[in-house]
Structure formats: structure tokens, C-alpha cells
Amino acid sequence: MSIDTLAALGASLLIGIGLYGLIVLPHPLRKIIAFNVIGRGDFMLFGAIARRGAAAGLGGDPVPQD
């Protein structure tokens, strides 16, 4: 399995984990942390998809990385 597929699957799992925490955890600070787990997972998913777009000598599609 290539690194981008692996990272994208891991990111999907992390988004689910963060979502569960966001719903279930009662403390507001814990909700914020869980929300950040989702956010980082989203970025990672985006980055993994950008990596698939590697072309023209660039390691990945630079536009999503912005």
C-alpha cells in the first residue's frame, strides 16, 4: 500500500475518533481537543490526496497544501 493511501485511511479513522470524542466528552476543553483531532485528520487527508497529485517534478500538488 502506498504512503498516501495509508495516510488517507489513517486520517479517516482519526476523523471518526475525533468526532466520537466531540460528541461524547462532557468537558468543553476536551471537546476542543477532540475537534482539533478532527481538524488535523482533515488536513492529513487533504495532504494525502495532494500527494497523489505529484507531477511535473513536484512531490505533491502544492495548491491543497496551501
Added chain:
Amino acid sequence: MTAVVSVGIVLLLVVLGLWTVVARAAFLAIAGFVAYGLLLALVWVRLAGVDVALTEAAIGGGLTGALLIGAASRLRGTEARCEAERCAPATRGLALLLSALVSIGLMVCVLLLPDPPPTLAPEVAQAMPATAVGNPITSVLLAFRALDTLLEAIVLVIALIGVWSMSPDKAWGGRPGSPQAVDPNGTLAYFARLLPPIGLVIGVYVFWAGADHPGGKFQGATMLAAMWMLMQMAGLADAPPVGHRGWRAAIAAGPLAFIAVGLLGVFTAGGFLAYPEGWAKPLIVVVEVALMPTLVLVLGLLLAGPAAREAHR
């Protein structure tokens, strides 16, 4: 070999993600979250996003962690009260089902992505010479998608206004945080004298190198802000009063200069944030240099928090 490392890193990430959700105490969850941010930086390197990896390590791992620890120590007493509000098992079951559905749905989407993948990389590579910048990420950030970067800088200033608005009335306009009483010959003070010169050089280097290599103002500014924070924690420097006009003007200067460059584009290149032919690189340098102090100040002051000491009038 690298495949084994990659699988290991991703597995560890998932375990850390779980830890931040199941850990009993907020401090333990934050420790897991900081480690999660640092590991993510490694994943970003593997994904050929070195610029993002630098940002992730500096902002995700360091700055967010420091902010969260500050929040957790303020909220220490509230955790036990929230424990009493735990969800019913039925709600937890539903939440689990929903989260699993979202994860599985995303995984299916990932496996069904189109092949060959759509990409803008060739367009970026083709248009990059016009910006005279060697790092494709920087040319996207400051030329092709400069509007995103402008809004990011403005959002940071708004976040700082949000933090400042938490100040109690009697401290309004005063300095944030409590004065630090630190042993002037202790280890902290020693490091606060030793590290800033090195951090300053590295931060400015990362900032300047961002034109042609991974790096840039966000990563460099975070390092400079960290050095500033270190000096504040050791009592060698003090945060400025939030009511001070000069500091406020310095913070506003970066985004305003960016907007001015954008407006210049309206008259000279036919569009907001468009650069006239041959002027892209100097204008990008102007924007970067103008944004750098704003970012250092905003990141440092976000960490310092709302005003807490009465202003001396």
C-alpha cells in the same frame, strides 16, 4: 523498511488520537495531543509536505499545546463537575455508530478516488517562473492563492482581539499574565539567555529560506514568538500592555501592508492581489517582511493571554 516505519507511524497516530479521547484527565489528553501533532509532522514529511510539517511541528505541536496546557490549568477545578454529565450509554452507542459511519464512508471515498488523480502541479510548475520564487508552496501562498494568506493573517488578529476581550474590566489596557518571579541564576533564566540568539538566527533563516526552500514567515514567526515567550517566562522580558497604541499599530501594520499591496494590484495589474509583470518577487518580499512582525506579536500575545494586571495611568 520505510513501509514498516510508515505503517508504524500511522498506527501510533491512531492510538494517540484514541488516547486524547479516552484519557481521564485533560492534562493527559493534552500530552497525547502534543505527541500527536509532532508525529503528524513526520507523516507530512513522508507526504512531501515539508512546509506543512514545519508548521505542524511548530504550531500544532508547540503553540497549541502551550495554549491548551494554559487553558487546562485554569479549568482544573471544573473537570470533576463535568464528569457528572456523562452521556447515557444509548447516546454513546449512537455517537459510536455515527463516527464509525463517517470513518468508513471516508475510507470508501479514499479507495474510490479517481485515477489518474487530478492535479494542479503542472500549472503551478509552469506559472512559477513568473513569481521568481523557487518554493512552489510559497508561490501558491503568496501569488496564486494570496487571498487565503491575507485572510489567515487577519483571522489571527481577530483571534487576538477575542483573547483580549476576555480581560476583566479593571485590568483592561494592562499587561497580560502575572509578573514572573524567577531565580535570576536558575536554569530557566540561563536557557532564556542562551537560546534566544540561536533561535533568532534559525527563525530568521527559516523565514528567508522560505522563498526557495521549505519554510516561510509562519514557521519562522513561531520560532521567534517561542523565544519571546521563553524570555517572558524567565522574567527577562515583559509582555506589552494590551492598550498600548504603538504595539497595536505594529500588529495591524502587516495585514494593512498586504491589503495595500493588493490594492496596488488593482491599479497596476488589473486585479486585487495581482502583481504587475516583473514585480512579483519584490512585492512578495514586501508582504512577507511586513507580515513577519505581526505574526510574531500575535502568536506571542495569544500565548500571553488576556490583560491581567492593572494598567498604570
